Amino acid sequence: MKTRPCPCPECGTILDAATGAFAAEIDHQRITDLKTLAPEATPEAGSLTICIKCTQFLIFDQNLILQPLSHQQYLELPDDLRSVLHRIRRVIHDHPAGEEHA
Numbered sequence: 001m002k003t004r005p006c007p008c009p010e011c012g013t014i015l016d017a018a019t020g021a022f023a024a025e026i027d028h029q030r031i032t033d034l035k036t037l038a039p040e041a042t043p044e045a046g047s048l049t050i051c052i053k054c055t056q057f058l059i060f061d062q063n064l065i066l067q068p069l070s071h072q073q074y075l076e077l078p079d080d081l082r083s084v085l086h087r088i089r090r091v092i093h094d095h096p097a098g099e100e101h102a
């Protein structure tokens with residue numbers, strides 16, 4: 001997992017390995033576009049992801065720091081990408097992080 005730990009700007013959850021686990025889970029749901037959403041490789045500026053805790057949509061800025069996705073940025077996303085984000089949000093709500101038996 002190459003993704004640097006980076007706190008969610010909304011709730012402070014550190015998004016690193018957990019994000020990868022989340023990505024794997026989503027993969028089983030056959031949401032194939034996820035690679036552009038929760039990159040397991042090094043994220044690039046403009047990469048999208050989602051907080052596994054508060055489900056805030058997030059985007060990496062030029063310094064690869066997570067920022068909340070603004071409403072304007074959200075509106076500029078392709079429709080299918082927006083629908084993927086919402087499907088992932090639903091999956092997170094159905095399977096909240098931390099409720100898997102530890």
Ligand SMILES: [Zn+2]
Nearest residue numbers: 008011051054
């Ligand atoms: Zn969060």
